[in-house]
Amino acid sequence: MMVSVFVGASVDGFIARPSGDLDWLPEGGGEPHGYHEFIATVDAIVIGRKTFEKVLTLGPWFYGDKRVVVLSTGPVDLSPAKGAVIEHMAGPPAEIVSQLAARGAHHLYVDGGVTIQRFLRAGLVNRLIITRVPVLIGDGIPLFGSLPHDVRLHHVAPRDFPSGLLQSEYHVVV
Numbered sequence: 001m002m003v004s005v006f007v008g009a010s011v012d013g014f015i016a017r018p019s020g021d022l023d024w025l026p027e028g029g030g031e032p033h034g035y036h037e038f039i040a041t042v043d044a045i046v047i048g049r050k051t052f053e054k055v056l057t058l059g060p061w062f063y064g065d066k067r068v069v070v071l072s073t074g075p076v077d078l079s080p081a082k083g084a085v086i087e088h089m090a091g092p093p094a095e096i097v098s099q100l101a102a103r104g105a106h107h108l109y110v111d112g113g114v115t116i117q118r119f120l121r122a123g124l125v126n127r128l129i130i131t132r133v134p135v136l137i138g139d140g141i142p143l144f145g146s147l148p149h150d151v152r153l154h155h156v157a158p159r160d161f162p163s164g165l166l167q168s169e170y171h172v173v174v
């Protein structure tokens with residue numbers, strides 16, 4: 001199973017303001033920076049409950065007919081995600097990965113700060129594609145957190161964009 005992260009972060013390492021606000025991201029996602037090419041290779045998107053709740057506020061269902069798995073330890077009302085292919089799961093990241101692998105998924109896209117951090121801590125992330133937005137927001141929801149040990153990364157390639165976005169792709173060294 002390939003597990004990827006594809007995320008936009010401020011230069012000071014946040015993925016949202018403390019309130020969850022994303023107003024500092026470029027409008028409309030900014031200039032094309034590979035999201036559509038990336039998402040085309042993904043079999044299922046695994047998001048934390050807080051990311052799910054935020055996505056619901058962004059207008060029509062964002063992920064089209066891609067399979068989405070919402071992680072939460074509690075009940076989740078999936079009904080507002082109109083037209084979505086969506087389910088709720090819970091449990092250790094390794095169990096989530098093995099259940100989705102057993103159902104034929106080969107490539108997972110994991111999203112949400114806490115969710116990414118849990119998959120990283122479990123040693124399940126293979127690839128990180130981080131797009132740095134040229135702004136400091138001072139405080140917010142961090143992309144990264146504590147780890148039980150260092151995670152060595154191989155920097156595959158930087159891509160810079162005229163608007164100032166700077167994207168780095170890292171592969172986790174095993």
Ligand SMILES: NC(=O)c1ccc[n+]([C@@H]2O[C@H](COP(=O)([O-])OP(=O)(O)OC[C@H]3O[C@@H](n4cnc5c(N)ncnc54)[C@H](OP(=O)(O)O)[C@@H]3O)[C@@H](O)[C@H]2O)c1
Pocket residue numbers: 006007008009014015016019020021022047048049050051052054055071072073074089090091092093111112113114115116118141
């Ligand atoms: N800049 C970007 O590219 C980007 C990308 C994604 C998200 N965001 C933003 O980040 C914010 C959300 O991130 P976040 O770190 O606060 O939260 P999150 O990772 O979206 O959600 C965390 C919640 O997910 C559930 N969860 C995670 N792993 C689980 C597991 N293995 N089993 C069961 N439940 C699990 C728990 O829900 P319960 O508490 O219900 O148990 C946990 O509290 C939002 O504002 C969103 O817009 C930004």
